[in-house]
Amino acid sequence: MFEPDEELVGRVVRQLRRPVTVDANLDARVMEQIARLPARRAGGATRATWHWLTRPRTVRLSPLSALAIAAVFVAVVLSRPDRLSHPASTGAREFSFVVVAPRAATVSLVGDFNDWDAARTPMQRAGKQASVWTAVLPLTPGRYRYAFLVDGVSWLADPAAPAARDDEFGTPSSVVTVGGS
Amino acid sequence: MGIHSVGTSDVDVVRRVLGGDTAAYATLVARYRDRLARYAVHMLGNREDAEEALQDAFVRAYRSLERCDDPARFGAWLYGILVNRCRTTGARAARRGRVFVRDEAALNGVAHASVAEQTEGEDVVCWALARLTPEYREAFLLKHVEDLEYEEMARVTGAGVSALKMRVKRAREQLQMILREAERV
Numbered sequence: 146m147f148e149p150d151e152e153l154v155g156r157v158v159r160q161l162r163r164p165v166t167v168d169a170n171l172d173a174r175v176m177e178q179i180a181r182l183p184a185r186r187a188g189g190a191t192r193a194t195w196h197w198l199t200r201p202r203t204v205r206l207s208p209l210s211a212l213a214i215a216a217v218f219v220a221v222v223l224s225r226p227d228r229l230s231h232p233a234s235t236g237a238r239e240f241s242f243v244v245v246a247p248r249a250a251t252v253s254l255v256g257d258f259n260d261w262d263a264a265r266t267p268m269q270r271a272g273k274q275a276s277v278w279t280a281v282l283p284l285t286p287g288r289y290r291y292a293f294l295v296d297g298v299s300w301l302a303d304p305a306a307p308a309a310r311d312d313e314f315g316t317p318s319s320v321v322t323v324g325g326s
Numbered sequence: 327m328g329i330h331s332v333g334t335s336d337v338d339v340v341r342r343v344l345g346g347d348t349a350a351y352a353t354l355v356a357r358y359r360d361r362l363a364r365y366a367v368h369m370l371g372n373r374e375d376a377e378e379a380l381q382d383a384f385v386r387a388y389r390s391l392e393r394c395d396d397p398a399r400f401g402a403w404l405y406g407i408l409v410n411r412c413r414t415t416g417a418r419a420a421r422r423g424r425v426f427v428r429d430e431a432a433l434n435g436v437a438h439a440s441v442a443e444q445t446e447g448e449d450v451v452c453w454a455l456a457r458l459t460p461e462y463r464e465a466f467l468l469k470h471v472e473d474l475e476y477e478e479m480a481r482v483t484g485a486g487v488s489a490l491k492m493r494v495k496r497a498r499e500q501l502q503m504i505l506r507e508a509e510r511v
Contacts, residue, residue, distance in 0.1 A: 172355050
């Protein structure tokens with residue numbers, strides 16, 4: 146009858162573990178091929194050390210260690226808040242203005258920051274057929290009134306921002322207040 | 327050339343080679359040749375292909391020695407290179423095989439050779455092993471013949487431990503089935 150499974154596999158393994166013979170000149174062929182390669186430059190060990198230093202590693206952290214590192218990072222950021230503002234020299238921060246205008250051909254962002262000049266800050270569609278228009282503008286701390294000018298004729302206040310109460314031109318506008326650092 | 331003391335650790339030899347002592351590499355070739363040859367021959371089922379893959383693996387390892395992050399594990403690192411060379415050589419051999427199948431005369435020759443192998447019973451085990459898929463054969467050889475742990479196999483093959491366990495299990499089942507069929511004939 147047949148052997149039990151383990152015995153059959155064991156027989157296979159014993160047979161496969163027997164040494165095999167290869168060409169006796171294999172070593173010589175390898176060394177000959179290596180000898181034809183460009184000489185290994187001196188400093189190979191140095192390069193190996195450099196590689197060891199620069200290779201990526203998986204770092205395992207306990208939750209407590211991760212928390213400690215995060216706390217140190219936050220402390221550093223809080224002690225130097227200017228490192229995260231952009232650009233640091235003027236204290237300006239970038240603001241993204243967004244408006245939904247599905248049937249518009251052009252939309253401009255106008256306000257105190259660009260002297261209400263429709264040519265200075267044209268907004269861009271978020272995609273080819275998108276109804277969302279965006280513009281990014283750096284603003285220094287202060288209070289700004291602004292609005293969107295649709296197709297060069299229609300004024301639109303920002304529905305997501307407070308309305309300006311002191312609009313002397315009689316057109317709807319919104320207010321953004323940029324805090325100082 | 328120089329004489330290298332028996333038992334010199336892989337770490338020492340690797341350092342010497344990296345330091346410019348090319349001849350020291352012969353120690354590593356001699357140390358790992360037989361074990362790697364056994365894997366290559368069983369994996370590829372052809373001595374010429376196995377020698378080609380083996381030689382290629384040794385030369386590639388030499389050229390990339392700086393990338394051996396842990397010289398104490400040079401053997402395992404070399405194994406990984408050989409496994410890849412065997413995959414490449416095996417795939418090329420398989421393509422060669424498919425070309426032969428279109429050739430009527432060659433097809434007859436292959437058929438005769440297979441029958442001869444089986445009927446003579448010279449190496450039924452190797453014949454059965456060759457009928458496994460390369461993935462199953464690779465996993466079976468590394469686990470049962472080369473005695474690697476699953477974690478080491480995962481590093482060498484790039485496959486996950488669960489996948490490797492499944493491959494070994496299926497390889498064992500298929501080998502048993504193939505050998506039983508052969509015994510019935």
